[in-house]
Amino acid sequence: MILDRGVFDVETFVPSDLVHRDGPLDALSASLEPVVRHGTGRQTHIFGPSGAGKTCLARYCLKQLREEAPHVRRQYINCWEHFATTAILYQLAAGVGTAADIRPDTVSHDELLRRVRDADEYAYVVVLDEVDQIEEPQLLYQLYRMAHVHTIYIANEEHAFFTRLDERLTSRLRSGEPITLDRYSRDELVSILERRAEAGLETGATTEAILTEIAQLATGDARVAVETLFQAARKARARGSGTIEQRDIEDAEPVARSELRQKTLSQLTRHQRLLYEALCDAPGETGMGDLEQRYRERVEQPKSTKTLRRYLQKLAQYNLVAIEGEKSGRRYLAR
């Protein structure tokens, strides 16, 4: 039934063709032209909800770049995983091959920056995925100042990304049209799933009707769609069947959502996790004041209210938190 598990790894698998994203792919490739041709980098922004294919688009583009412009250096950094400045700088230095002798716990920021700055004989394309998670946005200014570096910033919301930057940085990084991805339509998800099934499942494992059903349940989120297909294939296999049926999908969908939830939970930073736990312990919907108090009971050096609000927005984008109401009347609920 399942021929290749790797095809269903939502974080790392890069499909051999990107469907329904020709416009965004053209826009991204065009924005890289100057850096590929002349070695002069700027930046590109990609925004969109979870499961809209942002990571996939960026990784696909890097793969193309490797084939079409092998002299250009490339690095992909997930800033949710590497959120501290040192960690990001270390990944940046690794991307230009100058990190081998470095001990990440003792090296200075200046030293790491110097290594990236000095490696300017070739252009360098850097993807900062989940960039709204970085600890110190000032780092982006350092990157901006390196002429040979082109940065592709990926975040869920344009507004949430820019509000953290000061005016000077905002005006510099705002240049150029952002690439905005919307949720997929049901039919678009069906064609993504068709290709995924071809690549990872035995022939005849699915039908168009089954994939349409999965796409319907995924409500525009490709991450949910791909994971549900995988879980449905596992359910069918457990029944000893070579074909996925309606009942497999019904069983698979909650499992898929819970798997994705676990994945998100496992990537939360310590303070995000403590905040989430505080919210889980609250009885029902909670306002910011109460939640903050609960959170503060758990930590020694609490983050500011503003930072906590930002965390809650992020948790909401990944379906861990529901937010209701506006401004000061906002209420939060763990999902």
Ligand SMILES: Nc1ncnc2c1ncn2[C@@H]1O[C@H](COP(=O)(O)OP(=O)(O)O)[C@@H](O)[C@H]1O
């Ligand atoms: N246009 C596409 N073609 C093929 N697969 C896609 C496409 N868009 C998304 N996917 C797949 O859907 C899943 C979620 O996409 P991802 O890029 O992780 O979304 P995001 O980063 O916006 O949350 C991944 O498995 C990805 O490979």
Ligand SMILES: [Mg+2]
């Ligand atoms: Mg992503």
